[in-house]
Amino acid sequence: MFGLEEDWELDPPARYFTLEDYEGGVARWCPGCGDFGVLTAVQKICRDEQLPPEKVVAVSGIGCSSRFPHYMKTYGFHGLHGRPLPVACGIKSRRPDLQVWVATGDGDCCSIGAGHWIHAIRYNMDITVMLFDNNVYGLTKNQTSPTSPQGLKTNTHPRGAWLPPLNPLQAVLGFTNCSFVAQAVDWNPPLLHAVLEAAYHHKGTSFVRILQRCPTYTDQVFHHLQHDPAQLLLLQHEDGLVMDEKIARIFPNKSGHDPSNMKEARAIADADGGEGAIPVGVVYRDPTRPIYDEFTTVGMGMTADQKIEALGQELDRFAI
Amino acid sequence: MSYATDGSTAGTVGPRTQVREQIVEIVSDSGEGAQKAGQAFGAVCAKSGCGVWTVEIIPAEIKPPARSRAGASGIRIRFGSKVITNMGNEADVVIAFNEQVLYGRIQQGAYRKGTRIFLDSKWRKDDSPQIREAFETAIAEFREKGFIVQEFPLEEECAKLIANPRVGKNMFVLGLLTEMFGMNVELSLAEAAFLFRRKGEEVISRNQDLIRAGYAYGQENAEVALEVPPRELLTSQIVVNGNQALALGIMAAGIEVVAMYPITPATSVSHHLGDSFFRVGGLLHQAEDEIAAIGFAVGASYAGKTACTITSGPGLALKTEFIGLAVMGEVPLVIIDVQRGGPSTGLPTKVEQGDLMASLYGAPGDAPKIIMAAATIEECFHMVITARKLAEAFRGPVLILTDANLATGVQPIPRPEPREEWIAPPIDSSPWDPNVTAYDWDPETGLSPRPVPGQPGGEYVLTGLAHTGDAHVAYDPDSNQKGMEMRSRKLRALRKTLRPPKVHGEESGELLVVGWGSTLGAIEEAVEAARAEGLSVSSVHLRFVSPMEPGLKEIFERFDRVLAIGIQYTDLDEYAPADPTTDRRRSQFASLLRDETLVDVDSWSQVHGQPLSPGIILDVIRKNFSQHSAAAGRTQP
Numbered sequence: 001m002f003g004l005e006e007d008w009e010l011d012p013p014a015r016y017f018t019l020e021d022y023e024g025g026v027a028r029w030c031p032g033c034g035d036f037g038v039l040t041a042v043q044k045i046c047r048d049e050q051l052p053p054e055k056v057v058a059v060s061g062i063g064c065s066s067r068f069p070h071y072m073k074t075y076g077f078h079g080l081h082g083r084p085l086p087v088a089c090g091i092k093s094r095r096p097d098l099q100v101w102v103a104t105g106d107g108d109c110c111s112i113g114a115g116h117w118i119h120a121i122r123y124n125m126d127i128t129v130m131l132f133d134n135n136v137y138g139l140t141k142n143q144t145s146p147t148s149p150q151g152l153k154t155n156t157h158p159r160g161a162w163l164p165p166l167n168p169l170q171a172v173l174g175f176t177n178c179s180f181v182a183q184a185v186d187w188n189p190p191l192l193h194a195v196l197e198a199a200y201h202h203k204g205t206s207f208v209r210i211l212q213r214c215p216t217y218t219d220q221v222f223h224h225l226q227h228d229p230a231q232l233l234l235l236q237h238e239d240g241l242v243m244d245e246k247i248a249r250i251f252p253n254k255s256g257h258d259p260s261n262m263k264e265a266r267a268i269a270d271a272d273g274g275e276g277a278i279p280v281g282v283v284y285r286d287p288t289r290p291i292y293d294e295f296t297t298v299g300m301g302m303t304a305d306q307k308i309e310a311l312g313q314e315l316d317r318f319a320i
Numbered sequence: 321m322s323y324a325t326d327g328s329t330a331g332t333v334g335p336r337t338q339v340r341e342q343i344v345e346i347v348s349d350s351g352e353g354a355q356k357a358g359q360a361f362g363a364v365c366a367k368s369g370c371g372v373w374t375v376e377i378i379p380a381e382i383k384p385p386a387r388s389r390a391g392a393s394g395i396r397i398r399f400g401s402k403v404i405t406n407m408g409n410e411a412d413v414v415i416a417f418n419e420q421v422l423y424g425r426i427q428q429g430a431y432r433k434g435t436r437i438f439l440d441s442k443w444r445k446d447d448s449p450q451i452r453e454a455f456e457t458a459i460a461e462f463r464e465k466g467f468i469v470q471e472f473p474l475e476e477e478c479a480k481l482i483a484n485p486r487v488g489k490n491m492f493v494l495g496l497l498t499e500m501f502g503m504n505v506e507l508s509l510a511e512a513a514f515l516f517r518r519k520g521e522e523v524i525s526r527n528q529d530l531i532r533a534g535y536a537y538g539q540e541n542a543e544v545a546l547e548v549p550p551r552e553l554l555t556s557q558i559v560v561n562g563n564q565a566l567a568l569g570i571m572a573a574g575i576e577v578v579a580m581y582p583i584t585p586a587t588s589v590s591h592h593l594g595d596s597f598f599r600v601g602g603l604l605h606q607a608e609d610e611i612a613a614i615g616f617a618v619g620a621s622y623a624g625k626t627a628c629t630i631t632s633g634p635g636l637a638l639k640t641e642f643i644g645l646a647v648m649g650e651v652p653l654v655i656i657d658v659q660r661g662g663p664s665t666g667l668p669t670k671v672e673q674g675d676l677m678a679s680l681y682g683a684p685g686d687a688p689k690i691i692m693a694a695a696t697i698e699e700c701f702h703m704v705i706t707a708r709k710l711a712e713a714f715r716g717p718v719l720i721l722t723d724a725n726l727a728t729g730v731q732p733i734p735r736p737e738p739r740e741e742w743i744a745p746p747i748d749s750s751p752w753d754p755n756v757t758a759y760d761w762d763p764e765t766g767l768s769p770r771p772v773p774g775q776p777g778g779e780y781v782l783t784g785l786a787h788t789g790d791a792h793v794a795y796d797p798d799s800n801q802k803g804m805e806m807r808s809r810k811l812r813a814l815r816k817t818l819r820p821p822k823v824h825g826e827e828s829g830e831l832l833v834v835g836w837g838s839t840l841g842a843i844e845e846a847v848e849a850a851r852a853e854g855l856s857v858s859s860v861h862l863r864f865v866s867p868m869e870p871g872l873k874e875i876f877e878r879f880d881r882v883l884a885i886g887i888q889y890t891d892l893d894e895y896a897p898a899d900p901t902t903d904r905r906r907s908q909f910a911s912l913l914r915d916e917t918l919v920d921v922d923s924w925s926q927v928h929g930q931p932l933s934p935g936i937i938l939d940v941i942r943k944n945f946s947q948h949s950a951a952a953g954r955t956q957p
């Protein structure tokens with residue numbers, strides 16, 4: 001009948017999740033804030049992957065962008081300024097069944113949390129880290145961030161930021177055991193979605209820097225990129241990002257950069273903020289790097305009886 | 321004590337004199353193996369059925385220069401025919417590898433008239449005239465002070481067996497002590513076999529030869545021939561220090577994640593866990609710093625596995641922001657602070673009880689949390705089990721305070737029998753009742769059930785911001801007031817379940833000494849000695865400092881005077897200003913007790929970086945009585 005196999009049965013999945021299942025109330029960022037786009041992208045990926053909401057944990061620090069977990073209808077952890085990464089690693093340590101998304105700002109990650117940043121990359125746990133880089137401290141109202149361009153006028157440097165900005169891509173590629181580095185922009189939703197999707201599927205810590213507009217304080221910093229896509233360099237490769245041709249067409253500059261090539265990845269990252277075009281796509285990927293999860297999950301699932309027996313033996317080592 | 325007083329008895333094997341207890345020290349430059357030999361001797365004593373307490377003598381530097389006065393490294397072993405709970409007063413017998421290291425010990429009051437010091441005679445024949453002279457000067461000075469100094473050819477005897485006697489003499493000393501106190505040499509040989517088990521047969525037998533040589537030397541030169549009869553043992557025992565007890569307690573509590581950053585004197589807990597935690601399925605995470613360590617632990621706890629983080633003062637300071645978050649977000653967590661001397665880097669290897677207020681009030685805002693203090697090595701074990709349960713039942717962080725004295729003190733304790741109810745249950749993944757909010761506070765107790773990631777329908781966002789019962793951020797006055805009340809009420813609820821502390825001694829009297837933490841054994845021993853002298857003194861010892869144990873006011877009021885004793889700073893009498901009610905800075909503990917009871921609690925405490933000995937406390941008690949009767953005399957018409 002109707003061309004169906006005879007033994008066809010209606011067997012819908014017990015639960016089917018729609019976007020609504022991941023939408024936690026009305027997001028309250030400033031109108032025009034780039035954070036909205038990232039939120040939508042993550043919700044769509046959760047829906048596409050049919051992740052049970054109870055198995056998703058959004059972890060953040062403090063900042064405008066760190067409001068992220070409040071707008072997900074999943075589990076969330078909105079913790080301390082600079083400290084989302086240790087929390088995320090702790091959550092994942094004995095819960096490989098949970099999908100952990102980290103939302104962190106450029107102050108949160110690259111300044112107060114920089115120490116954790118280095119080490120989380122080295123642990124390479126299976127989590128997805130999204131750096132919302134708006135080049136400024138938003139929540140505390142317009143102070144210089146480590147990624148603020150030199151000369152940016154802020155409340156702490158009203159005559160212009162003194163120092164050259166820290167380059168997060170360059171930094172991450174220098175951290176030992178880094179396994180996935182990508183960059184996206186908030187104003188191109190399909191690209192953002194594709195990059196985050198690639199990040200989600202990578203086993204290990206995927207680090208995605210998102211150039212994120214802050215209409216209130218740094219409205220101008222990404223103007224040139226927004227209005228002149230020629231200043232961006234789309235990285236496309238079968239082991240990295242595979243873009244829909246319709247979307248790829250708007251980028252005049254493309255590269256077939258192989259994300260396993262660290263030397264080239266570093267050269268591409270160096271261009272960021274310097275002479276060349278700003279890369280978008282997967283800059284580096286090495287799925288063979290060791291992941292800390294392999295060690296943290298050892299011994300899970302021992303029964304109480306097994307534990308008691310092992311403990312008895314431990315006590316006997318001290319017996320007289 | 322009946323020692324042979326001169327060489328005339330050498331070589332005779334007469335009956336041994338029985339004594340109730342002995343204090344022995346081995347002191348040396350660091351790296352000479354004194355601690356290893358002393359731990360082994362302590363184990364031999366324990367296996368012989370004695371009560372034992374060993375305490376390490378630790379120089380502040382890892383490698384102080386050789387023969388330096390402040391560089392004393394070594395160990396004290398106190399053993400006796402009863403349970404031993406502290407390091408005791410002055411030593412009876414000392415084995416010293418050189419004379420200079422004794423100066424530091426003498427300055428600390430570790431020896432008395434009649435303390436018998438056995439000193440390696442090799443320095444008398446040293447190539448350097450300065451060393452020879454220093455040696456002779458020291459011996460003369462020591463004899464002047466009333467110590468009985470005897471030289472013996474330690475390295476010389478060892479050189480008969482091994483090429484480099486510097487690294488083997490500790491085992492010779494183990495053999496010598498074994499003989500001096502009439503222990504079974506087989507026990508010492510077995511200890512050596514255990515100590516060197518990873519080094520192969522040859523090393524074991526060489527060390528056993530040294531033990532036999534030391535033992536034989538003792539037999540021929542029987543200058544000490546004592547015997548400490550065993551006590552009656554009712555249960556099987558394990559020999560552990562406080563940090564090993566904590567590590568075992570962590571395993572027994574079913575805690576699966578410990579995250580830490582190395583810091584003395586807490587670090588050795590992680591060494592024990594590094595060695596064995598995996599055997600009970602546990603994960604030891606050495607984080608990049610203390611903040612990350614507690615962050616990782618908070619994450620694991622949030623995800624359903626109540627975790628533990630271990631640190632000492634400076635690390636506790638770094639953790640405060642996360643402790644506040646754990647209180648605010650109601651995350652069960654066990655935090656252990658093995659206290660050392662502060663402030664700042666302070667005395668890294670030495671004991672103090674100075675983190676009391678920091679643990680209570682360290683976090684910004686009002687952050688009520690449960691704080692317990694272990695008073696004995698055995699409690700180090702059992703408190704972790706209790707702490708994990710309280711953390712889960714009361715949904716928040718529980719702090720356990722121990723200190724360097726407990727961390728390094730070694731004692732035989734009854735072997736715990738692991739029980740299923742000690743162990744954390746598996747994570748609950750059952751659906752969450754959608755009618756129950758994430759913080760469904762019971763208005764009476766502030767308690768609420770906790771959804772864990774993986775439970776469908778329980779999704780909520782844990783936030784450090786002020787929030788309502790359904791975990792929504794709320795800055796309005798009522799919500800904030802309510803949240804604060806609910807978190808505070810949990811302490812009141814716990815307090816209702818606590819019993820008033822037991823008074824040690826008479827239930828009422830003139831003086832009540834109050835303590836907490838590792839000073840228990842010394843305080844009770846001092847109180848007993850003072851009572852034997854006819855002084856009307858009792859003591860109480862607290863295990864819970866937050867919430868404070870109930871009934872303190874009633875107990876305090878049954879005594880004329882209350883004195884808080886501990887290892888914290890207080891302005892002492894000699895320097896006390898004219899008006900002690902306004903100008904004197906009291907110890908943190910005394911201030912807490914005053915606040916709790918409104919009783920005029922006095923304080924005596926010192927920060928010498930040393931455990932308090934019963935003798936020091938006894939002096940303080942005597943002085944309290946004499947001052948009081950003098951004052952009473954003055955007011956007589």
Ligand SMILES: Cc1ncc(C[n+]2csc(CCOP(=O)(O)OP(=O)(O)O)c2C)c(N)n1
Nearest residue numbers: 062063064065081105106107108137138139
């Ligand atoms: C320990 C601590 N220090 C400072 C702050 C104040 N603070 C909150 S957010 C923030 C910076 C936010 O900037 P960023 O991380 O770039 O995030 P954004 O708001 O721009 O998204 C600061 C300094 C804090 N909450 N905690």
